[in-house]
Amino acid sequence: MTAINDVAVQQNRQQFYLFLARLYEHEVSPALLRQLRQLTYPTACGEVTLQAGYDQIHTFLTANSHVDAIDDLAVDYAKVFLAAGEPKGKAAFPYESVYTSKQKLIMQEAWEQVQAEYAAAGLALVTEQTDIKEDHIAVELKFMAHLVRTEASLAQQQIFLHRHLLNWVPQFCQDIARYSRTTFYPGVAKLTLGFLQMEAKLLVTADAPAPKPPSYALSYAAMDQIISQWQEHYHVYAPKLMASRNPDQPELVRFGEINSVKEIVTDRQSDFSAKEIYYPIMQTLFYFNQNGCQESQLTDDKDIILFLHPCDINALKRTDNIFLKNGGNEDIYYKRLRDKLKIVLLECEQSLPNCFCVSMHTNVSHNYSLAVRLGTDGVQVQVQDPSLAAAFSGMQPSQFTPKFVTANKQKAVLPEINNTAELKLAGHLDYWHKFDNNCIGCGGCNTVCPTCTCFDTTDVRYNETSPDGERRRVWSSCMLDSFTRTAGGRCVRKTPGANMRFKVLHKVYDYRQRFGGSENMCVGCGRCIARCPQDISVLDTINEFHDALEKAKSEVQ
Amino acid sequence: MENIMLPQAHKILKVLRETQAEYTFRVAYDRPTAYNQFFQLSIPKIGEAPISISGRGVGYLEFTIRKTGRLTNGIFGLGPNDTLFMRGPYGNSFPVADFEGKDLVVICGGTGMAPLKTILNHFYDHPAIARSVHLITGFKDVNAVLFSDELAKFAQKFHTIYCLDNMEAPGFHQGFVTQYIKEIPFADFADYNVAIVGPPVMMGLAAQECLANGAQEDKIWVSFERRMSCGVGKCGHCKINGTYVCLDGPVFNYTKAKNLFD
Numbered sequence: 025m026t027a028i029n030d031v032a033v034q035q036n037r038q039q040f041y042l043f044l045a046r047l048y049e050h051e052v053s054p055a056l057l058r059q060l061r062q063l064t065y066p067t068a069c070g071e072v073t074l075q076a077g078y079d080q081i082h083t084f085l086t087a088n089s090h091v092d093a094i095d096d097l098a099v100d101y102a103k104v105f106l107a108a109g110e111p112k113g114k115a116a117f118p119y120e121s122v123y124t125s126k127q128k129l130i131m132q133e134a135w136e137q138v139q140a141e142y143a144a145a146g147l148a149l150v151t152e153q154t155d156i157k158e159d160h161i162a163v164e165l166k167f168m169a170h171l172v173r174t175e176a177s178l179a180q181q182q183i184f185l186h187r188h189l190l191n192w193v194p195q196f197c198q199d200i201a202r203y204s205r206t207t208f209y210p211g212v213a214k215l216t217l218g219f220l221q222m223e224a225k226l227l228v229t230a231d232a233p234a235p236k237p238p239s240y241a242l243s244y245a246a247m248d249q250i251i252s253q254w255q256e257h258y259h260v261y262a263p264k265l266m267a268s269r270n271p272d273q274p275e276l277v278r279f280g281e282i283n284s285v286k287e288i289v290t291d292r293q294s295d296f297s298a299k300e301i302y303y304p305i306m307q308t309l310f311y312f313n314q315n316g317c318q319e320s321q322l323t324d325d326k327d328i329i330l331f332l333h334p335c336d337i338n339a340l341k342r343t344d345n346i347f348l349k350n351g352g353n354e355d356i357y358y359k360r361l362r363d364k365l366k367i368v369l370l371e372c373e374q375s376l377p378n379c380f381c382v383s384m385h386t387n388v389s390h391n392y393s394l395a396v397r398l399g400t401d402g403v404q405v406q407v408q409d410p411s412l413a414a415a416f417s418g419m420q421p422s423q424f425t426p427k428f429v430t431a432n433k434q435k436a437v438l439p440e441i442n443n444t445a446e447l448k449l450a451g452h453l454d455y456w457h458k459f460d461n462n463c464i465g466c467g468g469c470n471t472v473c474p475t476c477t478c479f480d481t482t483d484v485r486y487n488e489t490s491p492d493g494e495r496r497r498v499w500s501s502c503m504l505d506s507f508t509r510t511a512g513g514r515c516v517r518k519t520p521g522a523n524m525r526f527k528v529l530h531k532v533y534d535y536r537q538r539f540g541g542s543e544n545m546c547v548g549c550g551r552c553i554a555r556c557p558q559d560i561s562v563l564d565t566i567n568e569f570h571d572a573l574e575k576a577k578s579e580v581q
Numbered sequence: 582m583e584n585i586m587l588p589q590a591h592k593i594l595k596v597l598r599e600t601q602a603e604y605t606f607r608v609a610y611d612r613p614t615a616y617n618q619f620f621q622l623s624i625p626k627i628g629e630a631p632i633s634i635s636g637r638g639v640g641y642l643e644f645t646i647r648k649t650g651r652l653t654n655g656i657f658g659l660g661p662n663d664t665l666f667m668r669g670p671y672g673n674s675f676p677v678a679d680f681e682g683k684d685l686v687v688i689c690g691g692t693g694m695a696p697l698k699t700i701l702n703h704f705y706d707h708p709a710i711a712r713s714v715h716l717i718t719g720f721k722d723v724n725a726v727l728f729s730d731e732l733a734k735f736a737q738k739f740h741t742i743y744c745l746d747n748m749e750a751p752g753f754h755q756g757f758v759t760q761y762i763k764e765i766p767f768a769d770f771a772d773y774n775v776a777i778v779g780p781p782v783m784m785g786l787a788a789q790e791c792l793a794n795g796a797q798e799d800k801i802w803v804s805f806e807r808r809m810s811c812g813v814g815k816c817g818h819c820k821i822n823g824t825y826v827c828l829d830g831p832v833f834n835y836t837k838a839k840n841l842f843d
Contacts, residue, residue: 309586312625316590317666351814351828356584444840447822451842478817481810485626493626497810500817507818508843510808511630511650516781516843526843529822537823 034172040219041169047212048118049162050153051101054094061085074218080211093208100206106155113352116199120159123192135159138188142167145176161196161216164188168223182227189220195349198540239406239424240416247403248284250415254329255283261301262287262331262370263294279330285398288331293376293550297474298336301328302361303343305499309357309481312493319356320494327364329412331396333372334428335379335547338386339474340367342547345539346477357497366409369395375429378550380563383436386547388428395426436548436563438532439570446577451529455572456521462558463520467501469527469552469562475545478502502527528565585813588623588666593659594641599727602648603692604657605635608665610642616677616703617696617804619831620644620669621812627655631809631827634670635695636702645695645727671812672831675700675776675802681710684770686796688758688787689718690779694727696804697778701731705738714739715765719758719779723750758783762790775801788835801835 046056065082069075088096102108107115117130125132139158142148147170149158156163168189171181197213204210242250251260264287265275277294279301308320332340340362347358369392381387393409404424407413441447470476480500485493500507503523508516517523535545546562553561595607614634622644623629630652636643648657659665677700685704689697704711716739720726723745732752735741742761744754754761758779767773775796777787784803791801807819807826819826821841833841 310584317587317625319584319587346817347815351825353585353813355586355813355815357586448840448842451822477815479810480816480818481629483623483626483628495623495625495629497816500810502817508808510806511653516807522843530820534820534823 034175037223038169038172041165041172044212044216044219045162045165045169048105048160048165049156052094052097052208054090057090057093057097061090071218071222073214074222077211077213077215077218080207080214084206084208084211096206097208100204100209104200104204104209110203115203116196118161118196119157120161120164120188120192121157123195130157130159134188134192138164138167141184141188145170145174159188161189161193178227182224185220185223185227190224193217193220194541201540236425237406237408238413238416239404239422240419241422241424242403242405242416242419244284244286244403246419247405248286251283251285253415258327258329258366259324260329260331261298262368263289263298265289282331285396285403288370288398290370290373290398291376293378293554295551295554296472297339297549297551298330298332299339299343299474299476301330302340302365303347303358303477304361307357307497309495309497312483312491312495314491317495322360327366328361329366329368329393331368331370332392333370333549334389335381335384335386335549336474337367337369337389337391338543339547339549340365341391341543342475342535342545343477345535349539366393366412368392369426371395371397371426372429373398375432376550377433378553378561378563379429379432380434380436380548380550382430382432382548383438384544384546384548385542387430387432395424397424397426432548434563436566437570438544438566439573441533441573446573447533449576449580450533450569450573451525453525453569453572453576455569456525457519458521459524459560460519460521463503463524463560464558465503465505465520465523466557467503468555468557469560470501470503471499472551472555474549474551475531475547476501478507502530524565528562528569531562532566532569585668586811588621588629588668590664591667593661593663593665596660597643599645600725603645603727604648605643605645606656606659606665607636607641607643608667609640610667611640614642614670615674616699617674617832618670619672619812620667621671621809622646622652622656623666624652624655624659625666628652629666629810631671631807631812633696633804633831635698637699645692645698647692669812671827673829675804675832676774677703680704680774680776682772683711684713684715684773685711686715686765686773686775686791687717688762688775688777688779688791689716690758690783690787691720691725692727693777693779693783693804694718697776698728698731700776701735701739705735708738712771715742716740717742717744717758717761717765719744719746719756720753721746722748723753726753759786759790762787763794765791765794767791767795773800776804777801778804781806788839798835798839802832803835803838804831805833805838806831 065078103110104116105118119130120134121130121132122128124134135158149163168184171184194217197217200213201210254260259281261279262282263277264280264282266278266280268276277289277292278296279298310317310319347355393412395406397404404422406424407416439450441450478500479497481495481497483493483495517526531546532544536543553563592609593606594609597605599605617633619631619633621629622632628651632644632646634642635645646653646656648654687697687701704714716735732743742764743752744756744758744761746757749755775791777784788801805826809819809827810816812827814825814828821843824841
C-alpha cells in the first residue's frame with residue numbers, strides 16, 4: 025500500500041494537482057510548452073488511463089514543432105473549453121455546474137456548494153480571469169492541492185474528491201475527447217481521469233478516520249413502524265413473493281410494495297429486476313387529440329424507496345447512462361421517475377448460485393440513502409441520506425456498516441478486445457452459430473435484465489372513428505427477430521446467433537467502449553441464466569466467447 | 582425540461598407524385614437544418630419512422646417517401662393542408678463544407694437519391710464552389726425514375742450517367758451504377774469526395790468499385806438506414822457495435838463504415 029503519509033508522496037500529489045490545474049487554467053504558453061518538452065514521460069506508470077494520457081501527450085509533443093504546437097493548442101483550447109466558433113453546447117465547459125445542473129448552466133448549485141467549502145477552509149477565489157469561477161476545474165484541483173498541503177484529514181480530501189471532482193470530471197473528460205481536434209487535450213483528459221481515479225483508490229486504502237454515517241440497531245417491529253411512516257410520502261418497493269400470472273406456476277420474486285421488511289426475499293435472486301419500477305414495461309408518452317399532442321403526466325405524488333442489492337444499484341448507473349447521457353439529451357419519462365428514487369442498499373447475506381457480480385465489479389456500491397442488514401436478531405440500518413434520518417432518531421446506535429460479497433461460486437473471464445481487428449474477429453467467430461439451433465429468440469433474457477433499456481413505440485387508437493389515441497413505449501428485445509426489421513421487411517441481423525453476438529458484445533464490450541471507463545453493461549446478477557427456457561447461460565457464453573476469441577487470435581498470429 | 586419525444590404538427594403544403602410508389606411531401610418548416618438530416622415523421626394513431634430531407638426551400642422541407650409500410654401508407658393518404666407530425670432534425674449530414682473546392686462524385690440507387698438531392702442542388706446553384714461534379718444514379722426501370730426534372734437540370738452542369746437496371750431508355754444506359762464507376766477519372770482528381778446512398782448491397786459494391794478504380798477509402802462517404810423508434814440514442818434499434826446510427830450517423834466515412842458489422 026502506498027504510504028500516503030510519506031512527505032514525498034504528499035508533495036507529488038500536490039504538485040500533480042497544480043500541474044493539471046495549470047493545464048486547464050489557460051492555454052499552453054511558450055514557456056510551459058518548453059517545460060512540457062523537457063519532461064521525462066513515464067513509460068509504464070502502472071495505471072492504464074494515466075499511462076495512455078502520458079503516451080498521447082508525449083506523441084503530440086514529438087510530432088509537432090514548437091510553433092505549430094503553440095498555435096494548434098491555442099486554437100484547440102479555445103474550441104474545447106470556450107466553445108470558440110462552435111455551435112452552442114459543442115464544448116467541454118470546465119465547470120461543475122454545467123455538468124450537474126438540469127439546465128447545464130454555470131453558477132448553479134454546485135458553484136454555491138464549493139464556495140461554501142472554500143469559505144469553510146478560510147479561502148476565497150481571487151482571479152483576474154473572468155471565465156474562472158469557483159467550480160472551474162482548475163480551482164477545484166487547486167483546492168485539492170490546498171487540502172493536501174495543509175494536511176487536511178484524508179476523509180475531507182476524499183469527500184471533496186468524490187463530491188466535486190469525480191461526480192462530473194469523467195463526463196467532462198469524455199467531452200474533451202469528443203470535441204478536441206488535437207491529441208494533446210484528450211491526453212490531458214486521460215491524465216486527469218487516471219490521476220483522480222488513482223487518488224480515489226489511494227484515499228480509500230489509507231486507513232482514514234472517515235466520518236462514519238450513523239448506524240442503528242432496530243427490532244423488526246420498529247423497522248416496520250418506520251416503513252408505515254414512510255408510506256405517507258413514499259411507495260416502498262422490495263423483492264417479494266408475488267403470484268405468477270399463470271396460477272399453475274409457482275410464485276415469482278418481483279419488486280412490489282411491502283408493508284413489512286419480513287416480506288423481503290433475500291435467499292434467492294428476484295426473477296424480475298427492479299427496472300419495472302422506474303422504467304415501466306409500458307408507458308404512455310403522450311395523448312393525441314384534435315389539438316395535437318399532450319404529454320402524459322405522473323398522477324402519483326409519492327416518491328419511491330427501493331430496496332436493491334449492490335448489483336442492481338450498479339445497474340441503475342447503466343440505465344442512467346443510456347437515458348440521461350447518451351446523445352447528450354435526457355429522456356423525461358425516465359428522469360421523472362428516476363428523480364423519485366431513494367435507494368436502500370440491501371446487504372447480500374451470501375452470493376447466490378447464478379451471481380457473478382465480483383467478476384463484473386458490481387458487488388460493491390456506496391450509492392445509497394440507507395443500507396440495511398436483515399439479521400436474525402433484528403435489523404441494522406446505516407443512514408447516509410439526512411432526508412431519511414429523522415425516523416431513526418432515538419434508536420439504539422450501532423457500529424453497522426454493510427458488508428459486500430467478495431467471491432462468487434462462478435467467475436466470468438471477459439473477452440479481451442484491444443483493437444478494431446480483434447473486434448471484427450470477435451464478431452465473426454464461428455462460435456456464435458452455436459445459438460442458431462439453440463436460442464428460440466423469446467427475449468426473456470432482455471425482459472429480466474436490469475440493464476436492458478431498448479424499446480419500441482406503438483400507437484393506440486381508442487376506436488376507429490375517434491380522433492383520440494396515444495403513443496406508448498414498450499420494452500423491446502434485441503433477441504426478437506423483428507428487432508431490426510424495417511418497413512418492407514429488411515432485417516440487418518437475421519439469425520439467433522447474430523442476435524446473441526449483438527447482445528453479448530453490448531453487455532461486455534460495446535457499452536464500455538461508448539461510455540469510457542472500465543464499467544461493463546452486464547452487472548452479473550444472473551437473472552437471465554435462471555430465466556432462459558433453453559438453459560443458455562450468459563456466464564458460460566461470456567467464458568466460451570473469451571476462449572473462442574483467444575483461440576482465433578492465436579490462429580491469426 | 583424539453584420533451585424530445587414530443588412531435589409537432591406541420592402543415593403539408595404540396596404533394597408531388599414522383600412515381601406510383603414514391604411521392605414527395607412538401608411541409609411547412611422554418612428552422613435550420615443541415616442538408617440530409619432526418620426527421621421522425623408520424624401520424625397519430627399509426628406510428629413514427631425516420632425519413633431524410635430530400636429538398637429544402639424558404640419556409641419548407643421536402644420528404645420523398647416510398648409507400649412501403651403502415652406509416653407510409655398512411656402518409657400517402659394525406660394531401661395539402663393536412664397535418665404531418667414531426668420531430669427533429671436528427672443525425673449528421675454529409676460534410677458538404679469539406680466537399681467544396683474539390684471534385685465531387687455522387688453515386689445513388691433508387692430513393693437513395695432523395696437525401697443527396699439537397700447537396701446536388703447546392704452545387705448546382707453554386708457551380709463555382711466545386712471543381713467538378715460527377716453524378717451516377719440508377720433506377721429499376723423507367724417507371725421508377727425519380728426527380729426527372731432535376732435529372733435533366735443536373736445533366737446541364739454535371740457529368741452525369743443515368744442508368745436503369747434492366748432496360749435502356751432515352752437518356753438512360755442499361756445496367757447497374759457499379760458498372761459505370763470506371764468512367765470516373767479518379768486519377769485526374771487532385772482532391773475529391775465520393776458520396777454513396779442506396780440499398781446496403783449497392784453501397785457496399787459501389788464503394789468496392791470506387792476503391793478498385795483508385796479511390797481512397799477516406800474519400801468515400803456512405804449513409805446508413807436503420808429501424809429507429811426514437812432518433813435520439815435511447816431505443817437501441819439502430820445501434821451497431823458501439824455506434825448509434827441516429828447520433829453518430831447516418832453518414833459515415835468509409836474508414837469507419839467498413840468496420841461496422843450488424
